[in-house]
Amino acid sequence: MDFSSFITSLLTSFLIFVVLILIFTWLSRKPANDVIYYPNRILKGLDPMNGHRTRNPFSWIKEAISSSEENIIDMAGVDTAVYFVFLRTVLGILVISGILLLPILLPVAVTDINTTLTKETNSNGTFNNLDKLAIGNVQNKSPRLWAFLLATYWVSFITFFMLWKAYKHVLELRSSAQSRSDVARPEQFTVLVRDIPPVPHGQSRKEQVDAYFKRLHPETFHKSLVITDNKEVNKKFQKLEGYRKKLAHAEAVYAESKTASNPEGTRPSCKTGFLGLIGSKVDTINFCNENIKELVSELEREQNGTIKDKQQAAALIVFCSRPAATLASQTVHSPTVDSWTVMPAPEPRQLLWSNLPIPFYQRQIRQYIVYGIVFLTVCFYTIPVGFFSAFTTLENLSKYLPFLKAIVDLVEIKTVLEAFLPQLALLVFMALLPMFLMMLSKAEGIPSESHAVRAASGKYFYFTIFTVFIGFTLGGSLFDNLKNVGKHPDQIVTMLGDSVPKVAMYFITFVALKFFVGYGLELSRLVPLIIYHLKRKYLCKTEEELKEAWAPGSMGYATRVPNDMLIVTLSLCYSVISPLIIPFGVLYFGFGWLVLRNQALKVFVPSYESYGRMWPHMHTRIVAALFVFQLTMIGYFGTKAFVYTPLLIPLPFLSVIFAFVCQKRFYQSFAVNPLEVACQSLKEAPNLDSIAEAYVPPCLSSVKHDGTEPV
Amino acid sequence: MDFSSFITSLLTSFLIFVVLILIFTWLSRKPANDVIYYPNRILKGLDPMNGHRTRNPFSWIKEAISSSEENIIDMAGVDTAVYFVFLRTVLGILVISGILLLPILLPVAVTDINTTLTKETNSNGTFNNLDKLAIGNVQNKSPRLWAFLLATYWVSFITFFMLWKAYKHVLELRSSAQSRSDVARPEQFTVLVRDIPPVPHGQSRKEQVDAYFKRLHPETFHKSLVITDNKEVNKKFQKLEGYRKKLAHAEAVYAESKTASNPEGTRPSCKTGFLGLIGSKVDTINFCNENIKELVSELEREQNGTIKDKQQAAALIVFCSRPAATLASQTVHSPTVDSWTVMPAPEPRQLLWSNLPIPFYQRQIRQYIVYGIVFLTVCFYTIPVGFFSAFTTLENLSKYLPFLKAIVDLVEIKTVLEAFLPQLALLVFMALLPMFLMMLSKAEGIPSESHAVRAASGKYFYFTIFTVFIGFTLGGSLFDNLKNVGKHPDQIVTMLGDSVPKVAMYFITFVALKFFVGYGLELSRLVPLIIYHLKRKYLCKTEEELKEAWAPGSMGYATRVPNDMLIVTLSLCYSVISPLIIPFGVLYFGFGWLVLRNQALKVFVPSYESYGRMWPHMHTRIVAALFVFQLTMIGYFGTKAFVYTPLLIPLPFLSVIFAFVCQKRFYQSFAVNPLEVACQSLKEAPNLDSIAEAYVPPCLSSVKHDGTEPV
Structure with a gap:
């Protein structure tokens, strides 16, 4: 990549960014778009514009910067706050590294002349304008390499320091959020038990579970909820909900058709066959009403049948107090590992119902x-x-x-x-990959949504690192030089060393594209906006349908975090080889922090709360990126024939030790809920029945109110 | 090693064995030696000869064979029973392997003629008498190698099968012993807590601990025992005990000296200086009495001081019930990993007191x-x-x-x-090694004796495997052939293949020596017998001193198990290469079973009970031995230029999977105490105060009875 195409690429990205910002400023001023730009505030019942209706185009920046961590936790939960800790930590690492690296390494590199490099690039003089700023411009065995070697140590220790501080901070966030005394969350009182052995003769599943837990926890057991196979009842429930929506829609259409010219209105009609395309034509309102009547009784029958006959080998156990549930959730109940497996219950909204009854070995x-x-x-x-x-x-x-x-x-x-x-x-593949990985993670039998997201994010991380980073760096360097290598095979090491900085240029434009276009689109929300307006105009008739049309969704950590991690890896790996990448990394995470701060406060609604359990995974992966960086540097200094290269060898070991120490020191607090936290007293006694109710899935909830629920 | 020296070595070992057996038969008939040959029965208050005083020289064999597992558990505990499961399992593996391998592999090998081998050993014709029975006699690339390849599979699957059965059996032993309802063991009610944070101002350590556990376990906390630094008080206590013993000894000597000719007797005297060798001469009885008087008050002062001022950052917490202790011991108490670490308390006699207060990071x-x-x-x-x-x-x-x-x-x-x-x-080093490894294991900060024994046994296992087995095999082969290799470096692989069976001969004599001489000495107990009789004659005057002189000690698993493991590794590794080792392995474990059965029933007194927690370690190491065997076979078949060698590659993977599955399936039940087991009801309500008392070390126990104990 030569200098002009580098600049062209940067300018193009920047232009797109400016256009998107202008679009955002223009569109977000219109109250009609409030549901797209302020859905989180609207759903929380707050005034979208926070009081002042004079729309300063840059007030969102001020609001984002002035918002505190508590604001974020209030508006978007601990998981989002932890994600900002991640952004801030990486930003900190890059800024502090850059403060020392840019003013020292760039002059050191630019004032040296690498004879092989100038010779090679004689033909196009512009080429080495950028490469002069990188380590490639330093002569082999030059004592100037000492500066780069020390820079490697500097970046490593800054990373260790920032990560350690961040881990401690996240831990504080987590414990203070978990021990807030004003809320009694259902999952604190509940334990999930899987792998229940076969029902003994003459007992129902529920009797078996109740007897077992009454025996082991005679004083603290409150009640049990046996997991049922809800596939059929859910199908019926969805069908019923579909007809209800269709009826509401049809009624709205009918009401709309009653204009002055046509006071009777036109009763909407539809076809009964496949997708409403074939079959006999019927009056929609009557058709829906009939179907609803029929389905209500069918659903009731199915619900009773499900609760009675489709009980599975898993259950949720509600305890009388938080400490009792904590004690039970961490204690091995059965001598055999494949029966009565207990674990802390996930939040009700996170439960992956169909995974719960999967047996241990499966x-x-x-x-x-x-x-x-x-x-x-x-x-x-x-x-x-x-x-x-x-x-x-x-x-x-x-x-x-x-x-x-x-x-x-x-x-x-x-x-x-x-x-x-x-x-x-490739585009189709990359677009489908996150969904495919999420599907795979759920297929593992993981019981909760947040756990599945972490698993999918890990898989995506490995995928991006291996394909994009390693594939491109090694592949690019090798292919570039393949014809030369054919002639002088002994020069392969030198060429690899020379070609790494060239790939760096590519990655700088990659990072720039990512943040200019990516965060521009993120902020302007063009795609959801267009979809919403189309739906509003042509499809939505009822309030409910409209609400569904602008539902903002969640942050989507499963793909967001691995994408950020790729930038972290790139920035770290090239920070010393080509320090020019650092300002771009800083811009990426700086813009990211700003834009996502706005989105977290005003747009996205988190779909679950895991109290920052994502953090250990982010932490480990930043250390992994650092490890790759250190290995790269050892290899790179080797190609520079620098005799003090072995001085770098302790670094990867230090990283492994650091990761291990952090794991030992902190991880336990993320994996389990300590008893001390569970023992903090609640302001008011919890309503145990409402806790049990929270765990009843919507498709069964109506039975509950009939009093026929067997709990 | 040629044939004649092989036979000589075997015969010598056998002769020593016969002599030792005769000595045992002769000596064990004398009632005076009962305390050496039946100490376990005597200490349990049973008749040494089990009723019949007509001493049949081989009745011990009948008794050993007819004893059941329950007898062993009653007389020597679950740990010993599990050790016999280990012996029986290895015996089973070797016998079942041998049944197929010996009648098939030996004829297959002996009827082939390896031309290179006969050529090499032309000079001493006797050499290949034994090597003809091994795989070395089979020609390279011969289809006969199929038999050896299938034999490798046969041995592997027999091992998997026997180990799986044994693991299940040990698990049953463990749970049935743990849930015996007639005994309330102190450790079932107790939790060990380490890493207690610094004492808050104005509180004592005990108040801190009590407050913490009363808050977290308001209904089930009974009392706490803070660990104290007992070094000083123990020194005083030992000194006092020493003087008491010396006084008793002196009084016995004085009483003995009152003969008819000297009715007054001679009052014994001693010197007060270093080791009783220098210093002024004093009357021993008066001297001891004075010292005891002084020390009793000094000890009391020290005891009170210790309990008040030397409280450490660790404590034992006694709970009201077994389930409460189980729940508490498995639950993380504090959000930070380095404070309030709880774990199940070890048995009182197993506690390594000085290790308990060692902080987490240390x-x-x-x-x-x-x-x-x-x-x-x-x-x-x-x-x-x-x-x-x-x-x-x-x-x-x-x-x-x-x-x-x-x-x-x-x-x-x-x-x-x-x-x-x-x-x-080397002899001095090997004799000191077990002590050194035990010292190292205790220096790790392990809280219980049985855990330290397991750790030391693991270290000893790696030592024996690496030095004896790998060192000798590779070293022996290489040195033997070094001069040939110098001339034809390409023949090194062939030579390695040829020389492995030669080393096998050495190991067969090694195994034979081990069991003939080792178990002969074990059974005859010559060394303890001689020491006892010398002490009785020249040193011991009081009953107490005599009892100390014949104290039988425990089995000593820390060195016994790794030694057995070495034989397991040798037998497995050479089972296919040189099947002749199998009968010797069978004899080793057969004799071992018989002799140790006798010793377990009549001699050794276990010093602790860990309910078979040694088993997972034995299991993993047998699988490790199998893994080494499979790798050896792959390497060996490679040297034989057998094209189907890759068919063996799945085996080591199978072993790893087997180890992993067993770990997943069974290990948890050994690591933790399941709640179900703890909930089994006790026949009678336990006396909680006597449980707390069991954890008071002897040097502090007198304070307890004075009522000044602050517990």
Whole structure:
């Protein structure tokens, strides 16, 4: 990548960013768009504009900066606050590294002349304008390399220091949030028990569970909720809800049609067949009413049947007090490992119901099968992509889809398609990957949503690191130099050393694109805005439908965190080789902090609360990135024939020790709930029945109120 | 090793064995030796000869064979019963392997002719008499190697099967022993808490601990016992006990001296200085009485001071019920990992008092330092041994210890010493090693004796495997062939393959020596017998002193298990290469079972009970031995140029999976006490005060009865 294309790429990205910011400033002023730009505030019943209606285009920046950690916790929960700790920590690492590295390393590099480099780049003089600022410009064996070696130590120790501080801070956040005495959360009183052995003869599942826990916890057991197989009842429930929505929609349409010219209105009609496209035409309102009447009784029957006959080998146990539940959740109940497995219950909204009854050994086997699939995906993801690419050539397309032939034969379109199609497979693959990984993680048998998100995020991290970072760096360097290597195989090490900084340039533009375009789109919310307005205009008739149309969703950590982690890895790895990447990393995390602060306060609504359990995973992965950086530096100094390279060897060991010490020191507090925290007294006695009720899934909740619920 | 020396070695060992058995038969008939051959029965208050006084010389064999597992548990505890499960399992593996391997592999090997082997051993024809029975006699690439390959699978699957069965059996033993309702053991009601944070101002340690546990366990907390620094008080206590013993001894001597000729008797006298060798002469009885009087008041003062001022950051917490203690012991109490660490309390007699107050981080660091020392010891144990050898040459000895010169100069003695001295260092080292490893394990900060024994046994296992097995096999093979290798470096692989069976011969004699001489000495108890009779004759005057002289001690698993494990490893590794080792392994474990059954029933008194917690360690190490066997076989088949060698590659993976599955399936039940077991009701309500009393160390126990004890 030469200098002009580097600048062009940066300018393009920046231009897109400015346009998106302008769009945001313009659109967010319109009250009609409030539901897109302030849904979190609206859902919390707050005034979207926080009192002042004079819309200063940059007030959001002021608000984001002046907001405190408590604001974030109030508006978006501890998980979001922890995510900002992550952003701030990485920002801190990069800023403090940059303060020392930029003013020292850049002059050190630029004033040296690497003879091999200037010789190579004689033809295009612009080339070394940027490379002069990197380590590649320093001569082999030069004593100037000492500065780079010390910089490696500086970056490592800054990272250790910031991570240690952050871990302590997150731990404080977590414990103070967990021990807040004003809220009695259902999961604090509840224990999840899986792998219940087969029901003894003459007993129901519920009697078995009750007898077991009454015997082991005679004084603290409150009640049990046996997990049922809700697939059928849920289907019925969804169908009923669908008809209810359809009825509301039809009634709204009918009411709308009663204009002055047509006071009677037109009763809406629909077809009963597949997707409403075929079948006989009927009056929608009557049709829905009939179906609802029928389904209500059907659902009731199904609900009773489910509760009675579809009890599974898992249950939720509600205890009388928080300490009792904490004690029970951490104690091994049965002498055999595959029966009566207890664990702290997840939040009700996080429970992955269908995973709960999966038996112990099946869970283990599922886990290893999933690991195997992920491993194969990471290693051989090019195979399905290549297969898909091969299939979607123009010839194949016109062969199998003859109606496209007329279009494809047009010369202009053909040129565009030929350039675009090979990338298509990769684009489709990368778009489907997060969903695929989430599906895999859920298939492991994990009981809670947040745990599945962490698992999926880990898988995505390995995928991005291996393919994008390692694949591009090694692949790019090798291919660039393959023809030269053929002639002088002994020069391969030197060439690798020279070509790493070239790849660095590519990654700088990659980071710039990511933050300019990525965060521009994030802030302007163009896609949700367009979808919302389209839906509002053509589809939505009722309030409920509208609300669904602007539902903001959550932050989506499963893909967001690994993407950030890729930037962390890139910034760390190139921080010393090409310090110019640091300001771009700082911009990425600075913009990210600012934009997401706004989004967290005003847009996104978290779908669960795990009290920062994501943090240990982020921490470990930053250390892993640091480890890769240190290994890269050892290899790179080796290619520079620097005799003091072995001085770097302690660093990766230090990183491993650091990770290990942090794990020993802090991880336990994330994995379990300490008794001390559970013993903090509550302001008011909890209502145990409402706790049990919180764990009843919506499709069964109506039975509860009928009093027929067998709990 | 040629055939004649092999037979000589076997015969010598066997002869020693027969002599030792005869000695045992003769000596055990004398009632005077009952305390040496039946101490366990005597201490349990049983008749030594079990009723029948007609001493049939082989009745011990009948009794050992007819004894059931319940007998063993009654007489020697669950740990001993589990040790017999280990012996029986290994015996089973070897017998079932041998049934198939011996009649198939020996004929297959003996009827083939390895041309290279016969050529090499032409000079001494006897050599291949034994090697003909091993795989070395089979020609390279021969289809006969299939039999050996299948034999490897057979041995592996037999081992898996037997180990799985044994693990299940041990688990049953453990749970049934733990849930016996007739005994309320103190450790079931007690929790050990370490890493107590600094005492808050204006509170004593005891108040701090009581307040903390009363808050977290308001209904189930009974009382706390703060660990004190007992070093000083223990010193005083030992001194007092010493004087009491000395007084009793002196009084016995005085009473003995009152004969008819000297009705007054001679009052015994002693010197007050160092070791009773120097200083002024005093009357022993008066001297002791004075000292005891003084020490009793000193001890009392020290006891009160210790209990008040020397409280440490660890405590034992007694709970009102077993489930309460179980729940508490498995629950994390504090949000920070380095404070209020709880764990199940060990048995009172197992507690390593001085290790309890070691803080969390110090324990971690100690552990890694110890691991480092062990690693260095395993790798470089030859250095101190060599250093010591170099120092103890004859020249050096006569130089530094001139008084030896006259003896050393005698020709006969010089020859013997020159042959013996080089081995001396190794012998001294190997004799001191178990003590050294036990010391290291205790220095890790482990809180209980049985845990330290397991840790020491693990260290000893790695030591024996690495030095004896790997060192001898590889070293022996290499040195044997070094001169040939120099000429034809490409033959090194072939030679390794040929030389492994030669080493096998050495190991067969090693196993034979171990069981003939080792178990002969074990059964005849010559050393304890001689020591006892010497002490009885010259030193012991009181009943108490006599009892100390014949105290049988415990089985000593810390060295016994690793020694057995070495034989397991040898037998497995050579089972297919040289199946002749199998009968010797069978004899070792058969004899071992028989002799130790006798010793367990009649001699040894276990010093603690850990309910078979040694088993997972034995299990893992047998699997490790199997793993080494499988790797050896893959390497060996490679040297035989057998094209189907890759068929063996799944085996080591299977072993790893087997170990992992067993760990997942069973280990938890050994590591923690399940709540279900703790909830089994007791026959009678336990006396909680006597439980607390059991944890008071002897040097402080007198305070208790004075009522001044602050508990």
